Amino acid sequence: MRTPAPPLAALLLTTLLGGAPAAAADFMGRPLAQTMSHQGAPWLTRDSRMREERPELLWTWLNLGPGDAACDIGAGNGFHTLVLARTVAPSGVAWAVDIQPEMLALLGERATAAGIDNVRPVQGTQTETRLPADTCDVALLVDVYHEFSDPAAMLESLRESLKPGGRLVLVEYRAEDPTVPIKALHKMTKAAAHRELTAHGFKLVGQLDTLPWQHALAYQRDDGPDPAQEPTPWTPQTAPPPTQTPAPTPR
Ligand SMILES: C[S@@+](CC[C@H](N)C(=O)[O-])C[C@H]1O[C@@H](n2cnc3c(N)ncnc32)[C@H](O)[C@@H]1O
Numbered sequence: 001m002r003t004p005a006p007p008l009a010a011l012l013l014t015t016l017l018g019g020a021p022a023a024a025a026d027f028m029g030r031p032l033a034q035t036m037s038h039q040g041a042p043w044l045t046r047d048s049r050m051r052e053e054r055p056e057l058l059w060t061w062l063n064l065g066p067g068d069a070a071c072d073i074g075a076g077n078g079f080h081t082l083v084l085a086r087t088v089a090p091s092g093v094a095w096a097v098d099i100q101p102e103m104l105a106l107l108g109e110r111a112t113a114a115g116i117d118n119v120r121p122v123q124g125t126q127t128e129t130r131l132p133a134d135t136c137d138v139a140l141l142v143d144v145y146h147e148f149s150d151p152a153a154m155l156e157s158l159r160e161s162l163k164p165g166g167r168l169v170l171v172e173y174r175a176e177d178p179t180v181p182i183k184a185l186h187k188m189t190k191a192a193a194h195r196e197l198t199a200h201g202f203k204l205v206g207q208l209d210t211l212p213w214q215h216a217l218a219y220q221r222d223d224g225p226d227p228a229q230e231p232t233p234w235t236p237q238t239a240p241p242p243t244q245t246p247a248p249t250p251r
Contacts, residue, residue, distance in 0.1 A: 025149070028199065030192050033147040033185045038102035041077040045110075049079065054212055059083055061208045061216065062138055062169065064092075071095040071136035071161060073129060074144025078107035078119070084140065085116045095131055097124045127153035131161040142171040142214075146188050155200040159221050168202060168219045171211075176234050180213045190215050190231045198222070204229040 025032045049055070059080075064070055070084035075096035085094035096119055098104050104121040111119045124130045126149045129139075139158055148154045158168055174180050175187035194204065197219050206218035209232070217231060 027148075027151045028192075028196050030146075030188070030196070031185060032149060032151075035099065035147050035149075036076075038077075038100045038106065041103060041106055044076045044079050052213065054210075055080065055083075057210055058142075058171065058208065058214075058216055059087065061206075062087075062140070064088055064138060067091040068137040069093050069095065069135055069163070071097065071129070071131060071139040073097045073124075073139050073141045073158070074147075075107055075121075076103050078110050080140060080142055081107060081119055082111060082114055082116055085111070085119050089116075089118050092118065094119050095122055095135065096120065097122045097129050097131065099124050099126060126150050128157045129154070129161045133160050134163050136162050136166050138166065139168045140171070141169065143173065143186070145170055145193070146172055146186060151196060152200055155197070155202070159201055162221060165220065167205065168197075170197065170217045170219065171214050173214055174234060177213075177236070179236075182213070188215070190217065190234055193217055194231050204231060207231055209234065 062070075062084075064084065064087045066088060068088045069092060070088050072078070072081040072084055072094060075081045075098050078096060081094050081096045088094060096104065096107055098107075098121075101123055104123060107119070108121060111117075122130050139162060145151065145154075162168065170193055172188040172193060173182040173186060175184065175189040175192070180187065190207075193215065194217065197217070198204070201222050202219035203222035204217060205220050208216035208218075215234065
């Protein structure tokens with residue numbers, strides 16, 4: 001469990017969040033987090049992330065393959081985008097959406113260095129993905145939904161961006177779990193995520209409970225009569241701990 005931040009850590013957090021004060025707005029009773037500044041991008045590609053978050057479990061579960069269109073929403077500097085791009089190559093595309101051009105520039109540098117040429121960057125807005133309609137087989141949202149300043153508008157835009165039958169996959173740090181060393185404002189409960197998604201035109205179609213720190217919930221547009229699923233409650237036994245004790249994090 002995290003202890004109260006000492007002055008230096010508080011200063012670091014303020015810097016990463018662009019000097020912004022704590023979030024003032026809320027959505028359906030949940031306080032909104034500030035956008036993570038591009039100045040914090042190195043944290044997204046830190047060496048320890050693979051063992052802390054076990055993203056390979058998520059990537060396998062997404063079940064993407066060559067020719068698919070993978071949309072990384074809130075792509076940051078492309079930790080997930082580059083893997084998605086390799087997975088859907090050679091005929092598929094990884095769309096990378098972010099509101100910060102600096103993040104997209106960092107992502108572009110990383111893609112070039114890795115020799116990956118099927119990433120399409122898109123500068124979105126606080127209310128729109130700016131993707132063409134009916135584009136995504138999967139829209140992956142890792143550690144971003146909780147910081148949308150206008151979640152309702154983004155969910156409406158995401159509904160339009162999905163292909164028919166496409167999945168929105170929401171990945172958020174577990175708020176129910178005090179062992180996840182992330183600040184409370186940057187975590188979500190399954191119940192809150194599900195309440196917000198189902199209130200805005202989505203139905204649950206799958207869930208992954210084996211990530212060490214995160215919930216992963218898969219949704220589709222709720223346009224038909226199919227019966228809705230409910231998320232199973234998270235319990236401490238469902239997810240293994242990371243393979244090593246994590247270092248303190250600014251998030
Ligand atoms: C904490 S980072 C996560 C980056 C990446 N998903 C990862 O897991 O490495 C959140 C990113 O979402 C972006 N973001 C915030 N609100 C957004 C929005 N409405 N549309 C697109 N990107 C957004 C931020 O600019 C930031 O780069």
